Amino acid sequence: MTSASQPAPARPTSRDVARAAGVSQATVSLVLGGKWRGRVSEATAERVRAATQDLGYRPNLAARSLRLGRTRTALLVVPALTNEFFARVYTGAAAVAAEHDFGVVLYPSPDGTGPARDPFASARAALDGVIASSMAADALDALRGADLPLVMLDSDPADTGVAARVNLDIADGMRQVTDHLLTLGHRRFLHLASAIDSWTFAVRAGAVRDTLRAVPGTSVRTVPAALDVRAGREATEHALAAPGPRPTAIICDDDILAAGACKAARRLGLRVPDDLSVTGFDDLALATAVEPELTTVQLPAEQVGERGMTALLSVLDGCPAEPGSLPVHLVVRGSSGPPPRS
Amino acid sequence: MTSASQPAPARPTSRDVARAAGVSQATVSLVLGGKWRGRVSEATAERVRAATQDLGYRPNLAARSLRLGRTRTALLVVPALTNEFFARVYTGAAAVAAEHDFGVVLYPSPDGTGPARDPFASARAALDGVIASSMAADALDALRGADLPLVMLDSDPADTGVAARVNLDIADGMRQVTDHLLTLGHRRFLHLASAIDSWTFAVRAGAVRDTLRAVPGTSVRTVPAALDVRAGREATEHALAAPGPRPTAIICDDDILAAGACKAARRLGLRVPDDLSVTGFDDLALATAVEPELTTVQLPAEQVGERGMTALLSVLDGCPAEPGSLPVHLVVRGSSGPPPRS
DNA sequence: AGCTCGAAGTTATACGTAAAACCTCAGGTG
DNA sequence: CACCTGAGGTTTTACGTATAACTTCGAGCT
Numbered sequence: 001m002t003s004a005s006q007p008a009p010a011r012p013t014s015r016d017v018a019r020a021a022g023v024s025q026a027t028v029s030l031v032l033g034g035k036w037r038g039r040v041s042e043a044t045a046e047r048v049r050a051a052t053q054d055l056g057y058r059p060n061l062a063a064r065s066l067r068l069g070r071t072r073t074a075l076l077v078v079p080a081l082t083n084e085f086f087a088r089v090y091t092g093a094a095a096v097a098a099e100h101d102f103g104v105v106l107y108p109s110p111d112g113t114g115p116a117r118d119p120f121a122s123a124r125a126a127l128d129g130v131i132a133s134s135m136a137a138d139a140l141d142a143l144r145g146a147d148l149p150l151v152m153l154d155s156d157p158a159d160t161g162v163a164a165r166v167n168l169d170i171a172d173g174m175r176q177v178t179d180h181l182l183t184l185g186h187r188r189f190l191h192l193a194s195a196i197d198s199w200t201f202a203v204r205a206g207a208v209r210d211t212l213r214a215v216p217g218t219s220v221r222t223v224p225a226a227l228d229v230r231a232g233r234e235a236t237e238h239a240l241a242a243p244g245p246r247p248t249a250i251i252c253d254d255d256i257l258a259a260g261a262c263k264a265a266r267r268l269g270l271r272v273p274d275d276l277s278v279t280g281f282d283d284l285a286l287a288t289a290v291e292p293e294l295t296t297v298q299l300p301a302e303q304v305g306e307r308g309m310t311a312l313l314s315v316l317d318g319c320p321a322e323p324g325s326l327p328v329h330l331v332v333r334g335s336s337g338p339p340p341r342s
Numbered sequence: 343m344t345s346a347s348q349p350a351p352a353r354p355t356s357r358d359v360a361r362a363a364g365v366s367q368a369t370v371s372l373v374l375g376g377k378w379r380g381r382v383s384e385a386t387a388e389r390v391r392a393a394t395q396d397l398g399y400r401p402n403l404a405a406r407s408l409r410l411g412r413t414r415t416a417l418l419v420v421p422a423l424t425n426e427f428f429a430r431v432y433t434g435a436a437a438v439a440a441e442h443d444f445g446v447v448l449y450p451s452p453d454g455t456g457p458a459r460d461p462f463a464s465a466r467a468a469l470d471g472v473i474a475s476s477m478a479a480d481a482l483d484a485l486r487g488a489d490l491p492l493v494m495l496d497s498d499p500a501d502t503g504v505a506a507r508v509n510l511d512i513a514d515g516m517r518q519v520t521d522h523l524l525t526l527g528h529r530r531f532l533h534l535a536s537a538i539d540s541w542t543f544a545v546r547a548g549a550v551r552d553t554l555r556a557v558p559g560t561s562v563r564t565v566p567a568a569l570d571v572r573a574g575r576e577a578t579e580h581a582l583a584a585p586g587p588r589p590t591a592i593i594c595d596d597d598i599l600a601a602g603a604c605k606a607a608r609r610l611g612l613r614v615p616d617d618l619s620v621t622g623f624d625d626l627a628l629a630t631a632v633e634p635e636l637t638t639v640q641l642p643a644e645q646v647g648e649r650g651m652t653a654l655l656s657v658l659d660g661c662p663a664e665p666g667s668l669p670v671h672l673v674v675r676g677s678s679g680p681p682p683r684s
Numbered sequence: 685a686g687c688t689c690g691a692a693g694t695t696a697t698a699c700g701t702a703a704a705a706c707c708t709c710a711g712g713t714g
Numbered sequence: 715c716a717c718c719t720g721a722g723g724t725t726t727t728a729c730g731t732a733t734a735a736c737t738t739c740g741a742g743c744t
Contacts, residue, residue, distance in 0.1 A: 026695075029731065033733090035732090035733090040691095059730080060730050062408040063729070066404040066405050066699050066729090080433075081429040082430055091422075091450065105445065108433065229631045285571065286631055289602075289632055290632050355700055368703080370701095372723090383723085402701070406700080408701075409702050
């Protein structure tokens with residue numbers, strides 16, 4: 001009666017399954033590994049499967065990894081998970097990974113604060129591959145060093161040492177936004193740009209400039225800001241206070257900045273969109289939470305993650321992943337309208 | 343000259359380090375494991391450390407896990423990462439984990455869509471422990487089954503089988519919000535509640551009810567809504583259209599719902615806060631992006647993650663973690679004000 | 685009959701680490 | 715001098731899996 005403690009529940013091993021099925025451990029491994037066509041009879045295989053089910057056996061992944069030298073784990077390097085876009089990218093990547101019995105571990109690259117830790121130290125397991133956002137610039141060199149398959153998200157095609165690439169047609173998105181505003185009649189623009197030095201933002205700036213350059217009589221001023229509402233508001237307030245004719249439309253690199261721009265407008269007594277049009281980018285939840293709702297560009301964030309993981313799996317299987325960029329599309333909402341008559 | 347391929351870079355093992363240092367593999371393990379006081383001379387230890395550095399040796403975690411039966415990996419179960427609150431919880435947990443050479447792997451519990459997968463299948467590695475949000479109700483039974491140390495975040499103290507608990511003083515937060523509105527003079531309330539059946543929301547509802555019950559002449563109507571802006575707006579529009587005297591303040595379970603409530607007010611031609619006060623909860627980025635900015639309750643999300651991980655580490659070390667709940671505090675912004683005179 | 689051959693397994697081994705058990709030897713002790 | 719002791723190691727083993735190499739046996743062929 002004084003059997004104080006259970007002698008430990010002890011997860012069953014493949015050897016336990018073998019014993020229960022009356023076969024050797026190797027046979028269990030063959031059956032469960034799927035490589036038994038013609039090596040094990042159907043009857044035996046069935047017995048093994050039954051025993052597996054019966055004992056609730058689950059292979060020890062550490063042992064498997066040790067044996068195979070592969071871990072079925074990928075590292076996702078993103079700037080910050082609190083950015084809804086990257087949370088969605090993770091969600092997509094994790095979904096595809098799960099389907100292929102793969103795991104995803106995160107490395108949110110440190111945003112200046114804290115020690116710039118080694119991405120691979122943070123990833124506890126050894127890794128089979130890496131998916132990285134180009135916004136996580138600080139970690140990129142370390143990633144290049146380890147010779148792991150590297151899938152880049154939304155990155156410069158000129159970058160080298162990349163096994164596959166998943167790009168969004170960001171330039172097209174910015175073109176669509178700019179064309180939309182041009183069609184409405186706007187000619188004087190402010191481009192509220194992210195201060196982050198990353199390819200994806202360089203592309204945005206380029207697209208705005210190139211689109212406007214093709215239209216005579218247009219002007220644009222570019223102002224950088226950190227990626228938060230307050231910074232967006234302050235930069236906008238400052239820019240609108242500048243002398244000379246006021247812009248009639250603000251093109252923002254991000255919905256967060258657009259929210260800031262709207263706040264600035266309100267503080268200055270300008271109505272959006274009557275006095276000033278504002279456009280965002282990303283179509284975050286934020287875009288439909290503010291008033292007026294933001295005209296913005298919707299990005300298939302989950303698809304980016306899905307494709308990234310799919311590409312990585314292809315590369316690991318030896319097939320080079322097919323390229324091609326994902327389309328984005330303009331969503332016109334209340335924050336954009338014709339310029340004021342004056 | 344035709345040495346076609348590098349014979350594989352082959353990560354160095356502890357045996358390689360041993361060879362380089364002129365000792366046995368066991369000695370390397372002793373030195374690096376830190377258990378060498380009096381087993382290895384300082385000179386030898388130094389040689390080993392030098393060789394480790396030299397070869398860039400990093401222990402194979404799969405092998406270590408296999409040997410030790412522990413993985414230094416925790417599972418964090420949250421409802422969805424796209425919810426900024428949980429992204430911040432993750433950030434906090436991951437930071438503490440990193441300090442202790444621990445890893446965190448995520449299981450965003452499926453929100454109805456997709457197959458309700460086994461949390462442990464998703465966690466690729468074996469786990470040393472689990473930290474779970476009580477909002478991830480669907481996964482809880484499975485978690486209880488595995489006899490892993492379980493740390494619950496913001497959960498019912500009556501729940502059993504929990505090794506430690508990190509709670510926010512949610513009730514106090516709701517009390518503060520309600521008191522704030524009472525002080526401003528409000529008497530007729532609408533409580534826009536999350537439709538999610540979870541302890542944390544039950545507490546919010548209870549706190550509102552109890553606080554108002556103590557004040558004669560007050561009334562409150564509770565309306566449930568799903569956790570997104572549109573649902574919040576629709577529920578609010580519907581509730582405000584009801585016959586009888588209109589509430590002068592809406593207490594929301596979440597900033598997202600509050601944003602929806604504000605939009606509803608605007609659609610109905612009511613000004614916030616002049617005609618209607620609205621309060622949120624969580625202090626997400628959203629709260630300062632909308633106009634007017636939301637009066638809300640700020641929650642130390644990162645701290646929740648940090649404490650959760652700290653508690654788990656304590657439990658794994660044998661010490662029962664100290665309890666105690668984290669304080670929250672009211673942030674008064676523009677969305678609340680005195681009730682209209684009429 | 686002697687032979688090969690394929691089906692259906694089994695035995696043995698390696699992956700890299702941690703740690704228990706063992707070994708060696710110089711110096712101190714009765 | 716025989717004996718113990720402890721410092722400073724080394725040898726060995728086990729963790730659970732996947733797979734290469736081997737065994738066994740009955741059927742089919744010449």
